[in-house]
Amino acid sequence: METNPCNNPVNAGFKIPDRVSRNTKPEETIVNIAGVEVGGTEIVVIAGPCAVESREQLFETARAVKSGGARILRGGAFKPRSSPYNFQGLGEEGLKLLDIIRSETGLPVVTEVMDTRQVELVSGYADMLQVGSRNMQNYPLLKEVGMCRKPVLLKRGMMATIEEFLLAAEYILNQGNEQVILCERGIRTFETSTRNTLDLSAVPMLKRLSHLPVIVDPSHGTGLRWMVPAMAKAAVAVGADGLIMEVHYHPEEAICDGNQSLNISEFDQLMTDLKKIALAIGREIS
Amino acid sequence: METNPCNNPVNAGFKIPDRVSRNTKPEETIVNIAGVEVGGTEIVVIAGPCAVESREQLFETARAVKSGGARILRGGAFKPRSSPYNFQGLGEEGLKLLDIIRSETGLPVVTEVMDTRQVELVSGYADMLQVGSRNMQNYPLLKEVGMCRKPVLLKRGMMATIEEFLLAAEYILNQGNEQVILCERGIRTFETSTRNTLDLSAVPMLKRLSHLPVIVDPSHGTGLRWMVPAMAKAAVAVGADGLIMEVHYHPEEAICDGNQSLNISEFDQLMTDLKKIALAIGREIS
């Protein structure tokens, strides 16, 4: 690290937790998800539907995102929904579908876990466990995934400070699991024209303070399908180690988050554009 | 309800969930916590330490708040802490201490539950289960306390809109448990001179939209011991059905939240002042 005082994030104003801190471990942590490495030179794209809705929807979308260049498949089986009357996910049935399409495509799978009692079940199917925004400070859950031997994708709470985000990751590392990816996915502000305000400054800040890889979710970060490409490009330029994006083979028919999901051709076009930006900054997208 | 169109909260702009809505049930819900009723004419004060730290600390504080007029005892056995290195609570040992002092003082006990796996254990000791701010959108936990037959104190998430808060309560009612108290405890804003921004407008808004009782937590809402009395008075004047406040027999020695805890004499003085305001608005504090 440099000695120039201007290089200290003087406005951060908090103690960086020990295990996540770059002061403790200066070199980048590489997280390995069933063979796919996040945190190195390659920028890794995770794509797939918000929720697993059906065999056809999942399989068609999974094949398409693989063809487009995604390296990891996302898809929710247990869904945190603001209303109890909304679709809550297919549960274990969804996990089984993810398992089947993983075998076919070879794409590792990331899916959300919401309940300490589900960690064992979900980790039996998934290659990476996602802890969602609403659970970023669900400490028993953080401890439970920390005791698990699967990589964890930890999403920033929509009103979590950088300090709180790092402390949440520290809970996981403190249980012995250092395979953690941080994900900026938009914070809540006064602005309502977008679903959230995607805080891209979190990427250089987190990478400066911590050795953990950082990815960006422009789908939840904007809530607007047409805006996802612009913010995905910005996320690559700002230094993110990866992207997680919602893609659906028929977004207009999606049960959830259809208005922020790319369709297949939009995803393909975006991947082409992202590769150029990755090259311009000395990285690559496979 | 009035027919004057100005009485509609026109700026709310969302659908009120069915079970919590006043449109479904116009009369006030009275929540009964082991004989203490919240939601009627009486304004109920819940007081006690942030965390159960020791037998002496809990017992001395409990006796004092009972003497000062508190009707329910609060105290955390399982503590959600931002850092994994902070005191995490005494666990079941804390629950047992709460049980003993309840028998002695006759004060019903409210304590937090953080994990679906703890609900059975905690509900074996507590008279009311608290779901904390960080778990307001922990849906498996909401469902679990919804299946329990104990009253639930649901605290507003620091980033939760009124709509999301009501939807979280709906999760509990939807499982068959209608004994829910809503608690405003401060939201996160840009202002940093207070720990949170206590949103007292949430009280009339929630009471207009829902039949559930609404209480206020001026301790977490301000984070400042000297400011708690002023905000507690305002909460009574604005129409809250109760208050939950942190009191400690020696705040300067508290393991957590000492700088927002009242000492015994401050609590006694505040209770005297609150009774006058309650009378001025046609209510009472016992």
Add this chain to the structure above:
Amino acid sequence: METNPCNNPVNAGFKIPDRVSRNTKPEETIVNIAGVEVGGTEIVVIAGPCAVESREQLFETARAVKSGGARILRGGAFKPRSSPYNFQGLGEEGLKLLDIIRSETGLPVVTEVMDTRQVELVSGYADMLQVGSRNMQNYPLLKEVGMCRKPVLLKRGMMATIEEFLLAAEYILNQGNEQVILCERGIRTFETSTRNTLDLSAVPMLKRLSHLPVIVDPSHGTGLRWMVPAMAKAAVAVGADGLIMEVHYHPEEAICDGNQSLNISEFDQLMTDLKKIALAIGREIS
């Protein structure tokens, strides 16, 4: 001031500007608006229409609020409006109407000034100059009203911290004008069910840090006519030195802010209720 360390606003974390600081001047500043004193035992109510719309509207409303107990009349002649296509106020014609009704009713008048070039004109008619939220950091305007010998009502910017608010007041005092009243009128947060989030904790905070009187505007603070009474009561209980409220003789016909304006009978009822709370806290409303 007490010596108890708990009485220091430890979370404030900034230097209080010299001239507004209680450390410099421990006793309360009393602001005298043409004979009406703000900052003493009496809680002063300022009421009137958002904008001066017509002779009849202003005069009828002014007579009614005087009858109801208001001590100062408000009414905008120059209006800051988000859109250039909205009514911008009657200008000098409005000031003249305010002058006439002041003579008739004896109520001092407060009205907004938005432009350095208008200060001389407006101060020729008004008893107190209002600097609105959008101009809280309009430094040339602050300096200009600071050189004027009229009291100033400074409204908190909707994005202003307590520190910035005090610094804005310091600009006025630094020009030699110490007759400044601070007004909390709601801050902007993520919550959208109310127009703004009325930050009542600002009242005890400002009164602790500064010797200047502090009043509250529950009309802009909520944007909801039905909610104004509840928040006005809370403002009195929390320790405000006064209230400024929008009242209109026919709110449903108001050109601006009709949905947050009380009608005459609502105002009368509220004044009755407020007097009881004032007595309960050892103050009075005339």
Add this chain to the structure above:
Amino acid sequence: METNPCNNPVNAGFKIPDRVSRNTKPEETIVNIAGVEVGGTEIVVIAGPCAVESREQLFETARAVKSGGARILRGGAFKPRSSPYNFQGLGEEGLKLLDIIRSETGLPVVTEVMDTRQVELVSGYADMLQVGSRNMQNYPLLKEVGMCRKPVLLKRGMMATIEEFLLAAEYILNQGNEQVILCERGIRTFETSTRNTLDLSAVPMLKRLSHLPVIVDPSHGTGLRWMVPAMAKAAVAVGADGLIMEVHYHPEEAICDGNQSLNISEFDQLMTDLKKIALAIGREIS
């Protein structure tokens, strides 16, 4: 414009003001600042010191940013400062220095105007007038620069919604001046590790809704010198038409904003990096 319904910013939820709206004028507006065009294929970099401090500081910095590729020079002569005790700028003396270095370097000059009474003076020296964040809703000032025949750089208020930002621009266009550039410079949120939260999603949103050019200020947007390059790159990738950045020949000696100002070699390196990203998205930086 496309007819695909997904291309409508459905979450915007407000009426786009007429004169700034793309519905009224689908083609891009090109703003011409003394020969430099903003809004076309070229991405224009505006650079220079926060404040004009001295002849040497200004001239050395101006020559360096010109050499590095800046097309327009920035520098404040009238400074809006939170505290009355901070440096308020050199005033007309600063304007004269800007005039001299403009002649030498050929760089057009943008500088802030804060007071309606200064518009004539400042427009006598500047090639573009800046309306700062604190004055975004200073309507008399917006009208005054709208009557002026100089281009206007309008910065987003730190708590202004997209709707309010467009309405502020509408005030200027409504006076007959269509040469307006919008500037995203960070909004105020709960996050404190950065000075503001740079809302890059504002760029695609504003460009979708309006025909006006949009630029980004990563200096104020982050407040952190080391973070400016990352966010500048992201701003180019997201589609901004330009950047405005603070550069100082000796940042550590700057009277204001030194900790967010790039030094000369940092600026030169950044320009090299930005050119690559511009090419990757089909644009260019001269």
